[in-house]
Amino acid sequence: MKTILVPIDLASSAEHTLAYANKLAVRWPAEVVLLHCHHGDEFTAEAGEKLEQQLRTLAERLRYQQLTRQDGRRIRYHYRVLSGCLHDHVQAEAARCAADLVVMSLDYIDCGRVEAAGNHAATITGLVACPVLVVPPGRRSLPTRVAFSADFSTLDLNVLPKTSALGGAFPAQLQLVQFYAPSHRPERARLKRALEKAASQLTWPDITTHLVEDEDALEGISDFCSRTQTQLLIIAPTSSATLLRFFDVCYAKTQSYHTQIPVLVIQQNEQKPTTACCARCAQQALREAQAALVLGAHI
Incomplete structure (x- = not known):
């Protein structure tokens, strides 16, 4: 089962992000997990229920405004509301739902901090194993x-x-x-x-x-x-x-x-330098190479 994890900050750009994820979910097809991380005042069960209802309202509105009725009914949504910052939860949440793809806004606001566009997305990319699709504001069709x-x-x-x-x-x-x-x-x-x-x-x-x-x-x-x-x-x-x-x-x-x-x-493993990390390591490598040469000469 394919799963798309969509972090939602409920800002204006969130609608465009979910609209793009919906199109992917229909074409793939895939389930959609909407994740909202609440940062700020003390988090209560009542506050969590209100935020989940906001996610449901957004998803249901876009489901029928954006898609045909048949395609809209085909998408299965799941909702997660957590207290804290996205970067503290996204790794565990992506693993929990076995996400094949994370779709998030270029302008996503994490922990209440507004940074340069893409900075929060860059952080999230380094935390999850699956690919991350970063969507800029605006409505758009799937690519050709x-x-x-x-x-x-x-x-x-x-x-x-x-x-x-x-x-x-x-x-x-x-x-x-x-x-x-x-x-x-x-x-x-x-x-x-x-x-x-x-x-x-x-x-x-x-x-x-x-x-x-x-x-x-x-x-x-x-x-x-x-x-x-x-x-x-x-x-x-x-x-x-x-x-x-x-x-x-x-x-x-x-x-x-x-x-x-x-x-x-699609994140790669960070490339490691091929040179020695310090003078001590270089000297140790040189001694080992010389010892190997001496050993080889006596064999």
């Missing part, structure tokens, strides 16, 4: 053009099955995009092989590959999405710092294209 940007030469292998699993929800044209800097032109053949290998392992109905030269991959993907009128962007950042840069406030202020469309984040 999807772009997946990553360094496919170093891509974590667990990302590809997660991406394929979402093919049913987004049965659109998928464009795999590999960027490389001008200084890496001699590696074009290797990068192209990695790109084609990734495409062969994805069970998506329609895939095209693109090898694009650009000094800055983030600037490049925004331009690429704008040029191709991409309606959903998939990224696989290798660190929380990379993800935070993606949602940097400067891109929101300039209304960069990638901040105006839904972004699906």
Whole structure:
């Protein structure tokens, strides 16, 4: 059973987020779990019941305003109201309902703190094992053009099955995009092989590959999405710092294209440095290598 976990802060953008999740739930199909985390005054049972009723009212209104009666009846909703902050509960809640996808607003407000758009979403992405779909404000249809940007030469292998699993929800044209800097032109053949290998392992109905030269991959993907009128962007950042840069406030202020469309984040394991972490470790590694050489000479 597929499950979509939708954190709802009951702000104005929450309606657009749930509307998008509803469309996914019908197409996939999937159940929807609405999660509201209340931060502020002392939390009582009565307050919890009122908040759950607000979630039910929102879900029922959108069910019949947005969808046909047949599709609206098909969605099964579950409601969860908890005291505290989303980042304290989302990991356990995603595990509890076996969420296949988290859908949340780009402007989600967590713990009553208003931050730069995407910052709270970046935090949540690092806490859950499933992909996180970040939806900007505004009503939109499900995508017909999807772009997946990553360094496919170093891509974590667990990302590809997660991406394929979402093919049913987004049965659109998928464009795999590999960027490389001008200084890496001699590696074009290797990068192209990695790109084609990734495409062969994805069970998506329609895939095209693109090898694009650009000094800055983030600037490049925004331009690429704008040029191709991409309606959903998939990224696989290798660190929380990379993800935070993606949602940097400067891109929101300039209304960069990638901040105006839904972004699906599939988290990779953080890449570990290949160099020694300190001088002591380096010296220890050197001693072990020398000992191995001496041992080998006496065998």
